[in-house]
Amino acid sequence: MNVTELDAAGITEPVLRRAYTACRRVNxxxxxxxxxxxxxxxxxxxxxxxxxYGFARAADELVDNPAPGSDPGAGLARVAHRLDLVFAGSETGDPLLAAFADTVRRHHLDRALFDAFLHSMRMDLSVTAYRTFADLAEYTHGSAAVIGLQMLPLLGTGGPLAEAEPYAAALGEAFQLTNFLRDVGEDLDRGRLYLPLDELAAFGVDRDLLRWSKLTGRHDRRIRRALAAFVARNRAIYRRAEPGISLLRKESQPCVHTARVLYESILDEIADHDYAVLDRRAVVPAHRRLAVAAGAWARSRMRREQRSRV
Known part of the structure; x- marks a missing residue:
């Protein structure tokens, strides 16, 4: 249990403190x-x-890693019911959801953001591919853009919240596309393909070629060219989201900047390994993650000390 964080947030009730601590552990x-x-x-x-994070992870696990013999659709229906209870101010019967419910109330989070998220989780139960980026947009809105919008009230902004919302949504979308690129092989094993089929076809790539490459371990220049194009598109979305960081409260900017740098570094790993994502998972080395975070922490501490001397 991180007592400092809980005390700073004004979370004093023992059950809530245990619930928040459990969520921290999951994260x-x-x-x-x-x-x-x-x-x-x-x-x-x-x-x-x-x-x-704990709420999103629990719902995502129902879909991506269901327990043997379980019904993911029924599981998501139970989550939706508990969401009804949360927004009605009723008890959910789930100790871990107590932290989520408290967060929703403290930060006045919009129910529609969570409905959109669950809608995308349901899509994973029936949709196995997307023809175009326009088709994919419905999924990425609920699975990613709304995550950025949920975080905004926690992070705080220097001006109107609405001014920062398009950038927060774009950053969530950028993170999600990075996940899609990193996890192509794993998603194929689950029967899913998030990279739009028409975009792949423009490079002569289809699901069968991707499966062949994964099964044989042999790389194909058409796949490399397609993935390079997706990486370039992904980087453009990061650039589009970047101006929004300066709209956040200064104390929150190092966190979001670090998340952006670390996630975009996954694209560097993909490119450095010649876009071989079907038989390996691109991971930013621990020493690099720590170096980026340490630099951001040092700059953040320096700013806090400068403010305290003013």
């Missing part, structure tokens, strides 16, 4: 890049970030 184990970035948030904002 630390399963969301290493995000967790590292949250260490740069003001202590008071970290518990809420962990609670949002």
């Amino acid at each position: 630390a184990v399963h969301g290493r890049t995000f967790f590292l970035a949250t260490r740069l948030l003001p202590a008071r904002a970290r518990p809420a970030a962990h609670a949002l």
Whole structure:
């Protein structure tokens, strides 16, 4: 339990403290890049970030890693019911959701953001491919853009929240496309392909070629060219999202900047390994993640000390 964070956030009730601590543990184990970035948030904002991650992770696991014999659709229906209870102010019966419910109330988060997220999770149960980026947009809105919008009230902005929203949504989209590129092989094993079929076809790539490459371990220049184009598109979205960081409260900027740098570094890893993503998972080395975070932490501390001397 990180007492400092809970105290800073004004979370004093023992059950809530245990619930937030459980969410923090889930984030630390399963969301290493995000967790590292949250260490740069003001202590008071970290518990809420962990609670949002915990909710999203639980729903995502129902779809991506269902327990043997379980029904992911029924699981998502239960999550939706508990979401009804959260927004009605009722008890959910789930101790871990207590932290999420508290975060929703504290930060006045919009129900529509979570409905959109669950809609995208349901899409994963029936949609196995997307023809165009326009088709994919419905999915990425709920699976990624709304995550950025959920985080905005926690991060705080220097001006109107609405001014920063398009950038927050774009950054969520950029993170998601990076995930799609990193996880192409894993997604194929689940029967899914998120990279739009028409975009792949422009390079002579289809699902069968991707499967062949994954099964044989042999690389194909058409796949490399297609993935290079997706990486270039992904980098353009990061550039589009970048101006939004300066719209955040200064104390939150190091966290988001670090998350952006670390996630975009996954694209560097993909390119450095000649776009071989079908038989390996591109991972930013731990020493590089720590170096980026340490630099951001040092700059953040320097700014805090400068403010304290004013």
